[in-house]
Amino acid sequence: MTTETLEKPDINAILERHPDAGRDALIPLLQEVQEAFGFLSRESVVAIGRHLGLPASKIYGVATFYNQFRFQPLGRYHVQVCRGTACHVKGSFNVLTALKQALKVEAGQTTRDGLFSLEVVACLGACGLAPVITVNGEFFAGVTPAKVDKIIRDFRKEAEAS
Amino acid sequence: MVQMEINKRPFEAQEGETILDVVRRAGITVPTLCHIEGLTPTGACRVCVVEVEGMPGLVPSCSYPVAQGMKIYTHSPRAIRARKTIIELLLADHPDDCLYCVRNNRCDLQGLAADLGVRTQHYGGEKSAYREDVSSPAIIRDPNKCILCGKCVRVCEEIQGVSAIDFIGRGSRAHIGTAFDEGLNVSSCVNCGQCILVCPTGALSERSYVKEVLEALNNPDLTVVVSHAPSVSVTLGEEFGLPAGTDVDGIMCAALRQIGCDYVFDTAFTADLTIMEEGSELVHRIKNGGALPMLTSCSPGWIKFVEEFYPDLLDNLSTCKSPQQMMGAVIKSFFAERMGLDPKRIFSVSIMPCTAKKFEAARPEMMHEGETPDVDAVLTTRELARLFRMRGMDLKTMEPETADTPFGERTTAGKIFGASGGVMEAAIRSAYMLITGEELGDLNVKAVRGLEGRKEARLNINGLDVGVAVVSGLGNAAKLLDEIRAGRNDLHFVEVMTCPGGCIAGGGQPLDTDLTSVQARLRALYQLDETETKRTSHSNEWVQRLYREYLGAPLGEKSHHLLHTHYAKREVLL
Structure with missing residues (x-):
């Protein structure tokens, strides 16, 4: 690990790297900030707005247009649900519903205890294993609503144990 | 000067004028739900579409400039049918509670539905369900009644320079909201109410103390x-x-x-x-x-x-x-x-x-x-x-x-x-x-x-x-x-x-x-x-x-x- 990644990310340092950025630089800047922080905080959005001369409402509007931006930090366990065609045919809608119920969050949100974040993705490229979800990159194949409950329970236990 | 025809009558217009400007000057009313005089036209509502001879599709008159020899039909059967369909589609995702609405009888959407003879519901399906924003002591926002014309957004940005609100989200989830979808009370909204004056529906109204x-x-x-x-x-x-x-x-x-x-x-x-x-x-x-x-x-x-x-x-x-x-x-x-x-x-x-x-x-x-x-x-x-x-x-x-x-x-x-x-x-x-x-x-x-x-x-x-x-x-x-x-x-x-x-x-x-x-x-x-x-x-x-x-x-x-x-x-x- 380099020293740079160990340091706490600094929004001003990121903005200083783009002294002449205009409004057309908004999306790349949002991507860079999310890359560094894992999400777009209010403070970041306001700072970006000040830097580019854009109101926060407009930035939020642009950012919510795209699925890639999130406004809450990732959970300790980041759950991705595939909603691609193959997974859909094999019942991923019910898997997503089960996850929302188990975690009590909507897609794009993080549970209050910061343990889980839920994200919908278009395709994970593992159609043969459909329906598929990943947790921190670990694949779970042939997921059903019943399996969802067990997967979440297991991770909760793991978190409690540590 | 540009020579053109409106509904088969010759008409003169200035270069750069929009079709809507010229048509209105000719004494013809083409309806619109999103146009604000003097502000950037967006062509958001499409209600102002007219037929132009030789053009494959209908054109939004509010944002389309006139051209030499243009032949415009403002109320052709096709244009009217399109307007009516647009209103029907807007109504398909609009609460049917006009009687109880603050804008009853003062609503542009309601008025157009009446003018165009909308008498049946052709389109059904799920309606949006947003929470009303009652956080402000001055202004109430009901996104369920919003038709996304964007007039409030433009007034707030272009006239007032406040930009408290903007389009949030995409597709069927698009709505007007503040940064981080917070209440108006904690936003930069200055409560001026200019958005209420331009709103075509009951989506924006004053908080009533009657x-x-x-x-x-x-x-x-x-x-x-x-x-x-x-x-x-x-x-x-x-x-x-x-x-x-x-x-x-x-x-x-x-x-x-x-x-x-x-x-x-x-x-x-x-x-x-x-x-x-x-x-x-x-x-x-x-x-x-x-x-x-x-x-x-x-x-x-x-x-x-x-x-x-x-x-x-x-x-x-x-x-x-x-x-x-x-x-x-x-x-x-x-x-x-x-x-x-x-x-x-x-x-x-x-x-x-x-x-x-x-x-x-x-x-x-x-x-x-x-x-x-x-x-x-x-x-x-x-x-x-x-x-x-x-x-x-x-x-x-x-x-x-x-x-x-x-x-x-x-x-x-x-x-x-x-x-x-x-x-x-x-x-x-x-x-x-x-x-x-x-x-x-x-x-x-x-x-x-x-x-x-x-x-x-x-x-x-x-x-x-x-x-x-x-x-x-x-x-x-x-x-x-x-x-x-x-x-x-x-x-x-x-x-x-x-x-x-x-x-x-x-x-x-x-x-x-x-x-x-x-x-x-x-x-x-x-x-x-x-x-x-x-x-x-x-x-x-x-x-x-x-x-x-x-x-x-x-x-x-x-x-x-x-x-x-x-x-x-x-x-x-x-």
């Missing part, structure tokens, strides 16, 4: 004291079918008494009082090296704007409360004492052209002895009209009455507060007197009158060179403030009104507010100024008595306590 006022009127323990703002008397009539610019001052007084108000005052009285305080403050600042230019503080949307966007200029804001709050303060102090009333048993109501006044009345700075608000409820011109209709007041046949003493007397200097430039002109008339001890020879200060976004003038008062500027619309104000921030130092006094044109175009005024009606209202105010004899605030006899019997002198200790305040930097998501 119920609270009715309850107070029905409560025998309360003395209801009402005060109406300078501009309201020249706009209220429109709600009752009178031509724009009709002054219904006396009739409004009579109607307010009939519905049970115990005392009727005129906020133009405290506009005169404001001039005495603010004029003295200006002279004091000039003589003692205070922060200049002094910025007016009558317009509560503007105050919040400074708190949020220009906190470094807060010292430049006049410390004077607005006429509404001065009225509230003298009602609950001087008036209560004089009449032997407990201030807690007085219910003071303001009739305002303004939604931001609702926010202002609820500010912690505006409490009587830190306990009850100086102004208990604020009704917009629209709400007053609703109240009058509810109580069967027929403004067309009522006999006029005069306002009550002690706060019913006003001069026309206070009255012209209702228009952009009015505060400045009234201030100049009295400041001249304060500095020279003589009356200004010609009381007409025409350089500061009119609806332009910025007016500037230089005056010579006894050898003192004074620079003044008048701006209305916060976008215009921001440009001037940027110049001041950058070091411009030739100005002494700046009047700012939140709404373009001033209170006569305020966010609480009748919904049909447009350039023609605003011009008529403006003429009405200056007509009064031209015909009446008392034209300077310092000649208001009750203002003088109030100083003699209670306040002492302008900027004195009592004035300072009751009529002045300070504002602080406000943290919101900008």
Whole structure:
């Protein structure tokens, strides 16, 4: 690990790297900030707005247009649900519903205890294993609503144990 | 010049004009739900589509420029069918609760559905379910009724430079919201209500205090004291079918008494009082090296704007409360004492052209002895009209009455507060007197009158060179403030009104507010100024008595306590 990644990310340092950025630089800047922080905080959005001369409402509007931006930090366990065609045919809608119920969050949100974040993705490229979800990159194949409950329970236990 | 044809008749147009401009000039109405005169056309609603010969599809007339030889059919069967389908699709995701909607009978969507003969529901399916935003003391947002025309977004950004709201999300989840979908109350919204005036549906409305006022009127323990703002008397009539610019001052007084108000005052009285305080403050600042230019503080949307966007200029804001709050303060102090009333048993109501006044009345700075608000409820011109209709007041046949003493007397200097430039002109008339001890020879200060976004003038008062500027619309104000921030130092006094044109175009005024009606209202105010004899605030006899019997002198200790305040930097998501 380099020293740079160990340091706490600094929004001003990121903005200083783009002294002449205009409004057309908004999306790349949002991507860079999310890359560094894992999400777009209010403070970041306001700072970006000040830097580019854009109101926060407009930035939020642009950012919510795209699925890639999130406004809450990732959970300790980041759950991705595939909603691609193959997974859909094999019942991923019910898997997503089960996850929302188990975690009590909507897609794009993080549970209050910061343990889980839920994200919908278009395709994970593992159609043969459909329906598929990943947790921190670990694949779970042939997921059903019943399996969802067990997967979440297991991770909760793991978190409690540590 | 461009030669073209509209509905088979030859027509001439200027290069660069849009089809809609030309068609309207030809006396043909093409409907639109998203067009705002003078602002960027977006073509969002598609209701204005027309057929152009040779074009494969219909074109949105609001954003399509005319061209040589163009043959336009504004009401071809295809165009009409398209418009009707658009309205049907909008209605498919719109609550069917017109009867209970604040905009019932005043709704553009409803009107178009009727005009186009929509009689059946062809499209069904799931409807959006958003939560109403009731967080603001001034403005209610119901995204379920929103048709995403974007007019509110454009007014907020292009006219006011506030950008509290924008399009959030995408596709079927797109909606209008604030940054992070927070409530309006914690956003940068300044409560001006210009968005309500342009909203084609009931998605935006003022927070109504009609119920609270009715309850107070029905409560025998309360003395209801009402005060109406300078501009309201020249706009209220429109709600009752009178031509724009009709002054219904006396009739409004009579109607307010009939519905049970115990005392009727005129906020133009405290506009005169404001001039005495603010004029003295200006002279004091000039003589003692205070922060200049002094910025007016009558317009509560503007105050919040400074708190949020220009906190470094807060010292430049006049410390004077607005006429509404001065009225509230003298009602609950001087008036209560004089009449032997407990201030807690007085219910003071303001009739305002303004939604931001609702926010202002609820500010912690505006409490009587830190306990009850100086102004208990604020009704917009629209709400007053609703109240009058509810109580069967027929403004067309009522006999006029005069306002009550002690706060019913006003001069026309206070009255012209209702228009952009009015505060400045009234201030100049009295400041001249304060500095020279003589009356200004010609009381007409025409350089500061009119609806332009910025007016500037230089005056010579006894050898003192004074620079003044008048701006209305916060976008215009921001440009001037940027110049001041950058070091411009030739100005002494700046009047700012939140709404373009001033209170006569305020966010609480009748919904049909447009350039023609605003011009008529403006003429009405200056007509009064031209015909009446008392034209300077310092000649208001009750203002003088109030100083003699209670306040002492302008900027004195009592004035300072009751009529002045300070504002602080406000943290919101900008």
